[in-house]
Each structure stands twice: as structure tokens, then as C-alpha cells.
Amino acid sequence: MxxxxxxxxxxxxxxxxxxxxxxxxxxxxxxxxxxLSFNKSFKSNEIINGINVVxxxxxxxxxxxxxxxxxxxxxxxxxSKKIKKFxxxxxxxxxxxxxxxxxSSVFYANTKFNLKITLDLHENRxxxxxxxxxxxxxxxxxxxxxxxxxKAEERYCKKSSSVVVVTDLAKKELVERxxxxxxxxxxxxxxxxxxxxxxxxxxxxxxxxxxxxxxLLYLGNTSKRRGLETVLKSIPEIIKSISNFKLVxxxxxxxxxxLIQLAKVYxxxxxxxxxGWKSEDVFPSYIKAANLAISPLHSNLHHxxxxxxxxxxxxxxxxxxxxxxxxxxxxxxxxxxxxxxFKAENPMDLVNKINKLYLDEALRKKMSKNCxxxxxxxxxxxxxxxxxxxxxxx
Numbered sequence: 463m464x465x466x467x468x469x470x471x472x473x474x475x476x477x478x479x480x481x482x483x484x485x486x487x488x489x490x491x492x493x494x495x496x497x498l499s500f501n502k503s504f505k506s507n508e509i510i511n512g513i514n515v516v517x518x519x520x521x522x523x524x525x526x527x528x529x530x531x532x533x534x535x536x537x538x539x540x541x542s543k544k545i546k547k548f549x550x551x552x553x554x555x556x557x558x559x560x561x562x563x564x565x566s567s568v569f570y571a572n573t574k575f576n577l578k579i580t581l582d583l584h585e586n587r588x589x590x591x592x593x594x595x596x597x598x599x600x601x602x603x604x605x606x607x608x609x610x611x612x613k614a615e616e617r618y619c620k621k622s623s624s625v626v627v628v629t630d631l632a633k634k635e636l637v638e639r640x641x642x643x644x645x646x647x648x649x650x651x652x653x654x655x656x657x658x659x660x661x662x663x664x665x666x667x668x669x670x671x672x673x674x675x676x677x678l679l680y681l682g683n684t685s686k687r688r689g690l691e692t693v694l695k696s697i698p699e700i701i702k703s704i705s706n707f708k709l710v711x712x713x714x715x716x717x718x719x720x721l722i723q724l725a726k727v728y729x730x731x732x733x734x735x736x737x738g739w740k741s742e743d744v745f746p747s748y749i750k751a752a753n754l755a756i757s758p759l760h761s762n763l764h765h766x767x768x769x770x771x772x773x774x775x776x777x778x779x780x781x782x783x784x785x786x787x788x789x790x791x792x793x794x795x796x797x798x799x800x801x802x803x804f805k806a807e808n809p810m811d812l813v814n815k816i817n818k819l820y821l822d823e824a825l826r827k828k829m830s831k832n833c834x835x836x837x838x839x840x841x842x843x844x845x846x847x848x849x850x851x852x853x854x855x856x
Contacts, residue, residue, distance in 0.1 A: 469495060470561075470567075471626065474510055477650055483511065484512060485850060486672060490668065491513065492515055494548075495516060499523070500525065504519070512619075532611050546574065556578045556623075558580045559580065561616050563587070578623040581626065583628070584628065586763060586768070587768050607722065622646075627648070628652055651841070652773075653774050654773045654837065656844060659778035662750075668747040669751045671751070675708035678784070680709070680713065681748070681749075685717050686717050688760075693756060698728055701730070710737060711737060713738075714792075721738065755776035757786045761806045783800050784800075784801055787804065800829055
């Protein structure tokens with residue numbers, strides 16, 4: 463089967479897209495990936511990870527208008543023309559749409575072709591966008607309405623032949639809210655491919671840099687809702703008992719200025735390394751250098767029903783977790799005993815849990831082993847992908 467995946471972003475940058483595509487290719491399908499380039503000079507076609515990558519130019523101004531995808535039809539009109547050309551050129555059998563932002567364009571383009579469409583919801587966009595900085599700005603409040611995105615999500619879930627979500631909790635929430643048949647909803651969890659942990663490259667410079675520190679690692683976006691402010695507020699207490707403590711942040715966002723200023727206010731800058739965005743190739747080195755890894759998410763409807771890829775990357779290399787007690791993370795940690803939970807946005811509870819693991823090396827080693835066992839036997843992409851592959855095999 464020729465599967466036409468639609469992603470309105472550059473590729474390769476999305477591990478979820480890669481993991482799904484590789485699983486479908488391994489089961490005998492062909493995957494053609496529609497994606498974007500923001501630069502006028504680009505490779506229009508190439509094969510990456512076995513995926514037939516097909517790029518279309520999109521100006522950054524046009525892409526910014528995607529925020530208004532469910533307010534004005536301009537983005538839908540522009541993108542649907544590109545998608546029609548993609549469908550005609552590659553004669554795909556079905557369409558697989560990556561996330562809500564591009565969904566209206568795909569359904570509009572498909573009116574002429576009438577192909578089956580799978581809607582892949584990477585997140586609960588109508589809920590999480592309520593926390594986006596641009597949505598809460600002056601123009602965002604005037605023109606971007608999460609309520610319209612929610613109506614669109616429900617409309618396209620009903621029109622799709624199938625829907626893919628990230629967790630069982632997300633499936634339950636969607637089925638109950640949208641009133642769709644649970645059999646059309648497939649769970650494909652964010653996970654980790656075997657290649658990430660079976661043959662990793664370790665950068666000795668990074669590992670040596672932190673060899674004398676007790677490292678708490680954070681990978682990923684650093685926006686306010688991710689909870690790093692809670693971690694920074696805990697550091698003045700942590701360093702009273704862990705003098706060689708180091709928080710290593712690999713990632714960035716527009717919220718970094720506030721975090722850097724907060725570190726200055728608490729006089730803890732020397733205990734934090736803001737490393738910025740790094741290639742995924744060096745993630746294993748940072749994980750190897752870490753004693754613990756953290757996901758301090760704030761609680762909201764989106765975070766309660768999703769997993770971040772970072773959790774499985776941490777676990778795959780045996781790094782015990784410290785996570786806020788949002789529902790999805792709580793279920794993961796309690797099911798596999800791979801770390802400790804703290805109350806979301808509670809710095810003192812975080813201090814207590816970090817101190818507990820710092821003082822109990824045997825517990826850290828036990829949880830490290832549990833992390834590796836969970837990934838190898840339950841949570842790697844080969845296992846996670848079975849339900850998606852079976853769906854396409856029907």
C-alpha cells in the first residue's frame with residue numbers, strides 16, 4: 463500500500479513521524495511523506511529512513527498563518543494546492559495526516575480524490591494551545607480561538623476513517639467527548655526506536671564534563687508549562703545536601719530569558735547549564751552523563767493524557783526518572799517502577815524526592831534496571847507499533 467503522510471513541518475525533526483513510518487515500511491508498505499521547506503533552496507525528493515520524502519516550499523510568513531487555520535481559510539487554500547499535487551504525482555492509496563493544524567487542508571484537497579484519511583493527533587492541540595505565548599498575546603486573543611480548533615478536531619475525527627492518539631488515556635477522553643466508535647481509535651505511544659539505544663554514540667567530552675557532578679537532566683522544549691520553574695525553585699534547597707548538583711537543560715524556548723533571570727534571582731546560575739538545542743545524536747551522551755532525568759510538567763488536560771518522547775529516551779539508557787504526578791506520567795512510573803513522582807508545581811516535594819534517590823544508590827540502580835527492562839520488553843517502537851501496523855493491514 464502507498465501511504466501518503468502529510469506533515470506541515472520540515473523533516474527530519476519529528477521522531478513520532480519517523481517511528482510510525484519505519485514501522486509501516488517494515489510491514490511492507492511504501493510511505494511518501496509530504497513535508498515543508500522554509501528555504502527556497504532544498505532537495506525536493508530524497509529517501510530518509512526508507513521514507514520517500516517530498517518537500518514543498520512554504521514561506522515563513524505563510525506558515526505563521528497556520529495559527530489562523532481555523533479562523534481564516536488562507537492557509538487551507540495555499541496548502542491544499544500543494545497536497546493535491548502531491549496526491550496526483552505519487553498516486554497514494556490512503557492519507558495519514560500528522561496533527562490538527564494541517565487537517566483542514568488535507569480534507570479540502572481530498573474532496574476530489576475521496577481517499578481514506580487517518581488523523582494522527584500528536585497532542586490535544588485545542589487544550590495545549592491555550593498556554594501558547596502567541597495565543598495569549600494581543601493579536602492571538604483577537605484572532606485565535608481554541609474553541610474553533612476543538613470543533614474542528616471533533617469534526618475531523620468523525621470524518622476520518624481512523625484516528626491515532628498518543629495514550630490510552632487520550633483515547634478514552636476522545637471517545638467520550640466526540641462520541642466516536644472506540645474501534646476506529648488506534649493508540650501509538652511516543653516511544654523510542656531500538657537504534658537510539660542499541661548502538662548509541664557517546665561523546666566523551668560531554669560525559670567527562672559532568673563526571674564530578676550529580677546531574678539532573680532535562681531534554682526538550684523549555685516553555686513555562688513544561689515546569690522548569692519548579693525545578694529552579696527547588697535548587698536552593700537541593701544544594702544544601704547535594705553540593706555537586708547540576709541541572710543540565712538541553713533545549714530552549716522563548717521562556718529561557720525568564721528562566722535565566724530566575725536563576726540569577728535565586729543565585730543558582732552556577733548550578734545550571736543551559737545547553738540550548740542539540741541534535742538528537744548527542745542525547746545519549748547527556749543521558750549517559752546524568753544520574754536522574756526529569757519531566758516536571760504542569761497538570762492540564764493535554765499533559766494528563768500524553769507522554770513526551772524524552773521519557774522513553776531517558777529510560778532506554780537506564781536513567782531513573784523524576785516526574786510530576788500528571789496522570790499519564792503517574793501511570794507510566796507506577797506501572798514499571800522506573801522513578802519517583804512529585805506533586806506538580808511543588809518545589810519542596812521535588813526536593814524530597816531528589817534527596818531520596820540521591821541517598822539511595824541501590825534504589826537508583828534498581829530503577830535503572832527497570833527502565834531498561836521496560837523499554838526492551840514493553841515500550842520500544844517495535845512493540846508499540848503493532849496496533850498501527852495491524853490497522854493498516856486490515
